[in-house]
Amino acid sequence: MKLGLVIDLDTCVGCHACAVACKQWNASGTSGPLTDYDPYGGEPSGVWFNRIRNYEVDTYPNNKTINTPMSCMHCEDAACVTVCPTGASYKREEDGIVLVDQDKCMGCNYCAWACPYGARELDRESGTMKKCTLCVDRIYDEELPEAERQPACVLTCPTHARFFGDFDDPDSAVSTMVRERGGYAMMPEVGYQPTNKYLPPRTKPVVETHAEKPPQSNAGGTEKPLSQIQRWIAQQLARQS
Amino acid sequence: MTALSHQCLKPRGALYGLWIAALVIAAVAGLYCAYTMEHAGHHITGMTNRVVWGLPHVFAVSLIVAASGALNAASMASVFNVSIYKPYSRCSVALAISLLIGGVMVLVLDLGRPDRLIVAVTHFNFRSVFSWNVFLYTGFLLLCIVYLWFLCERRYQHQIKRIGLAALVWRIMLTTGTGCIFGFLVGRNSLDSALLAPMFIVLSLVTGTAALALCLLAIARSQQNPLPVATVRSLSTLMIWFVAALGYFAIVHHLTNLYVAEHAASERLVLGGSMAALFWIGFVTVGLAGPLLLLMKNLIADTDADYKTQKRRLQFASAAALIGGASLVYVIIIGSQVSAQRLFPGKTVLASSFGDVGNASYQPSLWEWGLGFGGVAVGLLIFQLLLRLFPFTADRQHS
Numbered sequence: 001m002k003l004g005l006v007i008d009l010d011t012c013v014g015c016h017a018c019a020v021a022c023k024q025w026n027a028s029g030t031s032g033p034l035t036d037y038d039p040y041g042g043e044p045s046g047v048w049f050n051r052i053r054n055y056e057v058d059t060y061p062n063n064k065t066i067n068t069p070m071s072c073m074h075c076e077d078a079a080c081v082t083v084c085p086t087g088a089s090y091k092r093e094e095d096g097i098v099l100v101d102q103d104k105c106m107g108c109n110y111c112a113w114a115c116p117y118g119a120r121e122l123d124r125e126s127g128t129m130k131k132c133t134l135c136v137d138r139i140y141d142e143e144l145p146e147a148e149r150q151p152a153c154v155l156t157c158p159t160h161a162r163f164f165g166d167f168d169d170p171d172s173a174v175s176t177m178v179r180e181r182g183g184y185a186m187m188p189e190v191g192y193q194p195t196n197k198y199l200p201p202r203t204k205p206v207v208e209t210h211a212e213k214p215p216q217s218n219a220g221g222t223e224k225p226l227s228q229i230q231r232w233i234a235q236q237l238a239r240q241s
Numbered sequence: 242m243t244a245l246s247h248q249c250l251k252p253r254g255a256l257y258g259l260w261i262a263a264l265v266i267a268a269v270a271g272l273y274c275a276y277t278m279e280h281a282g283h284h285i286t287g288m289t290n291r292v293v294w295g296l297p298h299v300f301a302v303s304l305i306v307a308a309s310g311a312l313n314a315a316s317m318a319s320v321f322n323v324s325i326y327k328p329y330s331r332c333s334v335a336l337a338i339s340l341l342i343g344g345v346m347v348l349v350l351d352l353g354r355p356d357r358l359i360v361a362v363t364h365f366n367f368r369s370v371f372s373w374n375v376f377l378y379t380g381f382l383l384l385c386i387v388y389l390w391f392l393c394e395r396r397y398q399h400q401i402k403r404i405g406l407a408a409l410v411w412r413i414m415l416t417t418g419t420g421c422i423f424g425f426l427v428g429r430n431s432l433d434s435a436l437l438a439p440m441f442i443v444l445s446l447v448t449g450t451a452a453l454a455l456c457l458l459a460i461a462r463s464q465q466n467p468l469p470v471a472t473v474r475s476l477s478t479l480m481i482w483f484v485a486a487l488g489y490f491a492i493v494h495h496l497t498n499l500y501v502a503e504h505a506a507s508e509r510l511v512l513g514g515s516m517a518a519l520f521w522i523g524f525v526t527v528g529l530a531g532p533l534l535l536l537m538k539n540l541i542a543d544t545d546a547d548y549k550t551q552k553r554r555l556q557f558a559s560a561a562a563l564i565g566g567a568s569l570v571y572v573i574i575i576g577s578q579v580s581a582q583r584l585f586p587g588k589t590v591l592a593s594s595f596g597d598v599g600n601a602s603y604q605p606s607l608w609e610w611g612l613g614f615g616g617v618a619v620g621l622l623i624f625q626l627l628l629r630l631f632p633f634t635a636d637r638q639h640s
Contacts, residue, residue: 016594037284043596045290051595055588065591070584079428085372086364106360107353109293110371116428118582118597122293124284127353187586190427 001095002167003134004074004195005154006174006183010202012161014052014067018153022050022071022132025152029137031102035125047121049132050153057201066201069153069162072119072132073186073194074098080111080120080131089129096195097134105129116190139164167195245327246636247393250628252463261625264618271615274608275350283353287604291597292578296605297351299574300613303448303567304344304620305378306419306441309412310449311336313479315388316412319405325475328635329457334389335627336456337412337449338382343620345378347612370421377415384408393631416445423573431498431507431577440490446483448566450476451532451559456624458556460634473551477536480558484536488529491569507580510600516576519568528565532558575603 026049027034036046050071057064078098080089088104089111091097100111107127112120121130135151138144148155154162165174174197177183183197226234278286288295314333318326326333349355365372388404391397420441426432454476461468495512498504511520535558539551579601584590590598628634 035282035284045596047290048595051593051597053584053590053593053595053598055585055590057588066588068585082366083369083371083425084366085369085375086360087366088360088364104357104360104364105354106357108361108371109353110369110422112290112293113426113578114428116582118291118584122283122288122290122353124286124288124353125282127279127283129353187584189586 002076002195003095003097003139003164004167004174004197005071005134005151006163006165006177006197006199007069008161008163008177008181008199009066009068010161010199011159012067012069012157013159014054014065015158016052017156017158018069018162019048019050019052021152021156022135023048025135025138026133029133029135031100031130031133033125034121034130035123037124047123047130049121049130051118064201064204068198070117070119070186071153071196072098072134073117073192073196074132074134076193076195077191079114079116079190079192083110083114085110097136098131099133099136100129100131102126102128102130116187116192117194134164167197247328247331247632248634248636249630249632250460250463250625250634253465254463257463261622264622264625267614267618268622269615270611271347271613271618272350274611274615275355278608278612279350279355286606286609289601289603291601292575292603294574294578295351295603296571296575296609297347297612297616299567299571300616301344301348301351302419302574303570304340304347304616306416306445306570307448307452307563307566308337308340308344309381309416310445310447311340311453312385312408312412313446313450314453315392316405316409319392319401320409323475325469325471329453329472331389331392331631331633332457332460332628332635333453334385334392334408335631335633336453336624338385338389339620339624339627340449340452341378341382341385341620342623343616343618346619347616350612350616370418370425374415374418374422377411377418381408381411381415384411389631389633412445413442416442423577426577428582429507429577429580430504430583431511431580432573434494434497436490436494436497437573440487440494443483443486443490444566444569447480447487447562450479450483451562451566454480454555454559455563458552458559460628464634467548468552470548470551473548473555474540477539477551477555477558480532480555480562481536481540484529484532484562487569488533491524491529503583503586506583507577510580511572511576515579515600515602516572520572520576523568524565524572527561528568531561532565535561579603 023034026032034047038044050069052067052069054065054067057066074097078091081091081098085108086104086106088101090099105128109122109129111129112122119131123130139149141149150164154164163174165172167175169175177199178197181199183199185194185197286295312333314326315330317323318330349358361375384407388408391401391404417438420438423432424434424437457468498508510516535554539554581600
């Protein structure tokens, strides 16, 4: 199995519900607590497994802001696993989830240097490194109804921009989506083969704006284009004359 | 030349007492800082989720790299048979051991969970360059202890060249390993370079020789047994070559980074951004130009300059080289972390509600300064202790 997420950048509205749901679930999960620093102060910060960044594509009037939730990509050849001196960071053979053994992590923080996605979260309170677990304590929980055995971020997304599944199965929903919508991995050039994939935004119809319209001036005597009926009447009149 | 003899350090004067007291205070303060950081968590430091290695790592890496270079005098004497350095071989190895212990101490105490050090020595991931360094540091320490033992035992004199060669090879491996810790990070634009390994080797030669020169001058002063002029001039020549080589590697490293378009942003940060002052003033002016000018003057401008002036120039040049080396390490370690990660290549990143796009900032806390200087103090105290307990100091007659 190769479990991972598909995130649809077309429908993500950047509401941060996934980040909050993730924090809520994992704060009391195997990696918890997810410490907050100065939560009511001027510069609050803390441990977040899922962070949303946004970037702009194209220029006005064709510009669009793309909201991009980013968490651990559960890479096939994860740099964080390679560099971890104690083997606290590991990739599970059975489902490909990358995890941190909190009892073996000595807080050298070298994995945070190695991850090009900034997905590692240093808990400055516990002194250990934490990261997205793909809600491993939820997706295998047989006490939960089968429909709920999904990561918290996927379940909570109000626009259904997040999907969870097995990428090893070519007929799974996630594999199909990636195939049909041209899903891509983030920063493939670094060669870590991320499991998580992103679906690109669909092409939008160009909305005509005032800036694009050719200048129209009644004073110049420019005629309005005739409708179909008007053209037909004009043809009939021309024949009779 | 008279027969080579050594004695224990017998310092005189109140100044020495003050110096030791200052070192003890700094060491205790450093340990207290480490305890506080461990107890309260690293959120009391300037470290953030993006700057995960702070000022203590700058101290640690500088000390470890200098430890490797401090072995220069011993290597010159044992491997290359340069007799002028033979009286200082023991001192050189003792300094290497001391600086390494100081550096590793800072490194360990700055871990998020220093109490789990036992995990680091019982669980190894051999794919990790960090893991190799555990072997490189412990191996270096053991080799140096054996080296010192052989240097002190008359019956092992014929083995000194072999152990000296082993130590030389090992220290080159050590600094290569330290450079690779950074050079292997392909996800960081300002690093990700094979040049970092040789640059760290040269950096070790500069800072190690500078540290040894300062120590030898201080010992000579406390013993009222001045260093021979030939030694001062030889150390000056060595320093010139090493500093020039470091400058060469730094220039090539930055020029190649400028040539690669994707590295341009991180280079702008170093050459004209928040790291610029430290790079241009700390490293280029103080660390490169300063020592080169002073030492060239020692060798070329006025060869007849009196001994005191030559000694003072070497002293200032060594101190400047140490400041420059630490500045370079700071620029490499902190600069590469505060530099914005290229999360969306070719896109203009607008914002993140987590405030983690664009260049980060880092302000070291007093706790970090304390731990860093504490490590230096512990290293120097160990050095003093070794010199007081064992006959590692060259005798007066030899000078």
